[in-house]
């Protein structure tokens with residue numbers, strides 16, 4: 001029988017997704033939200049000690065080293081935060097027999113450059129950069145160690161708090177650039193599904209009320225290029241700007257990005273819990289809540 005969840009440890013509660021999770025979870029559960037100074041996932045022994053002392057019934061880990069280019073430059077840190085720290089959490093979850101929710105990424109896919117159809121959970125991962133490899137290794141550590149886990153793969157997150165690790169989100173960056181320059185160039189050859197962290201947080205909370213453990217793709221519905229995403233932001237906010245589509249060759253980066261990393265929420269749909277909106281509708285909701293429209 002599933003053990004009742006009363007107390008949840010949320011790691012990364014000040015982050016973009018973490019802030020929304022904090023709000024949604026706080027409505028129905030007792031919540032532990034240590035700051036990074038109190039609980040740094042890379043301090044393995046301290047993490048175990050904290051968890052043994054505080055005895056949560058479930059752990060949600062949103063902490064990550066996710067600046068994709070920085071990960072390429074510092075692969076030891078990528079594996080420390082995204083893989084070994086996750087293995088450490090999985091070990092202590094096993095010891096206490098509690099579930100672990102870990103946030104992964106769409107970037108565990110992408111090596112198949114010809115792909116034009118959304119990935120399902122059963123598709124074989126093949127990352128194109130160190131970030132994706134280290135996150136995928138974290139996934140494997142969990143699957144190897146635990147039976148009770150939720151591995152969540154979202155994509156292209158935007159949320160009210162903005163990504164701390166990335167200094168904001170794409171929506172705010174586009175609006176800022178439009179205001180400052182009156183014109184922007186945006187890649188039109190990389191496809192994803194922009195996903196609102198508030199809706200993602202609500203989905204995660206619905207999921208942890210079940211014992212349907214496993215890997216879940218959780219993104220908004222539909223797909224678009226980053227250029228189409230930008231156009232939609234400008235259209236909905238009535239922003240006058242020249243938005244030029246360009247090839248990703250115009251923006252050389254240290255790390256490769258997948259050309260196509262669109263995910264299908266197949267598993268979530270199968271258990272009747274796919275309540276995610278179409279990405280344009282979720283964007284509209286965000287823009288309203290953020291006061292842009």
Ligand SMILES: NC(=O)c1ccc[n+]([C@@H]2O[C@H](COP(=O)([O-])OP(=O)(O)OC[C@H]3O[C@@H](n4cnc5c(N)ncnc54)[C@H](OP(=O)(O)O)[C@@H]3O)[C@@H](O)[C@H]2O)c1
Nearest residue numbers: 012014015016017040041063064103105156157163164165
């Ligand atoms: N952003 C995206 O587009 C995207 C897309 C797909 C998947 N994801 C995944 O989604 C998750 C959440 O992303 P997000 O956008 O919410 O990121 P975020 O805003 O950067 O939040 C990450 C949080 O983790 C904390 N953290 C970082 N290193 C830590 C450590 N060593 N110990 C404890 N806490 C630590 C950060 O604290 P400080 O800020 O104080 O360092 C921050 O509060 C990540 O796992 C990411 O890989 C993100």
